[in-house]
Amino acid sequence: DADVTQTPRNRITKTGKRIMLECSQTKGHDRMYWYRQDPGLGLRLIYYSFDVKDINKGEISDGYSVSRQAQAKFSLSLESAIPNQTALYFCATSGRLAQTNTGELFFGEGSRLTVL
Amino acid sequence: AQSVTQLGSHVSVSEGALVLLRCNYSSSVPPYLFWYVQYPNQGLQLLLKYTTGATLVKGINGFEAEFKKSETSFHLTKPSAHMSDAAEYFCAVSRAGAGSYQLTFGKGTKLSVIP
Numbered sequence: 016d017a018d019v020t021q022t023p024r025n026r027i028t029k030t031g032k033r034i035m036l037e038c039s040q041t042k043g044h045d046r047m048y049w050y051r052q053d054p055g056l057g058l059r060l061i062y063y064s065f066d067v068k069d070i071n072k073g074e075i076s077d078g079y080s081v082s083r084q085a086q087a088k089f090s091l092s093l094e095s096a097i098p099n100q101t102a103l104y105f106c107a108t109s110g111r112l113a114q115t116n117t118g119e120l121f122f123g124e125g126s127r128l129t130v131l
Numbered sequence: 132a133q134s135v136t137q138l139g140s141h142v143s144v145s146e147g148a149l150v151l152l153r154c155n156y157s158s159s160v161p162p163y164l165f166w167y168v169q170y171p172n173q174g175l176q177l178l179l180k181y182t183t184g185a186t187l188v189k190g191i192n193g194f195e196a197e198f199k200k201s202e203t204s205f206h207l208t209k210p211s212a213h214m215s216d217a218a219e220y221f222c223a224v225s226r227a228g229a230g231s232y233q234l235t236f237g238k239g240t241k242l243s244v245i246p
Binding site for chain 1: 237
């Protein structure tokens, strides 16, 4: 089984709908991240969380919200989806500074979202 | 602030030829540097990383990269390309010594291998 699991893997929705992407991890990491990938733009950070009580905006947080339900679970919501949120979304985790950690991220397999 | 520039969004090489993917970074503190690979319809996986110590870093699948501080570069190389190397490659930098780590990614280079 994958260490970082994302659901759904693929989703097609309509403009204005609420969408939630879920991420769970079995790596025991404290830190979780949501990235968005667009062709030619690389990966851009949406939100990140260093523990259950700590949520931080990334560079492109507008139109998104997150919830850290537990150490192992981090969900991304689009309250009212719009077509330019069509993208591939990745969840990632990393360990805490006190652990063996150089900032390396461990990625899920991605959730492809299409907003019509 | 930190940033990453990958030169060339697409690179094509013949099978058996040298692979060279270029990455330059900017960072106000000593960086940690990474190369990730993304195969079609998959997530990103770590190829190799530089933290401290030896500047020539070896990774998986025969890839290696050299950290050159004077050139602020971390180019990825492989002596002989294989068809299975066709993928997108991302260079990334994180801030060393910070209380937290955030990776900044380049825009990616798509590698095509021609038979």
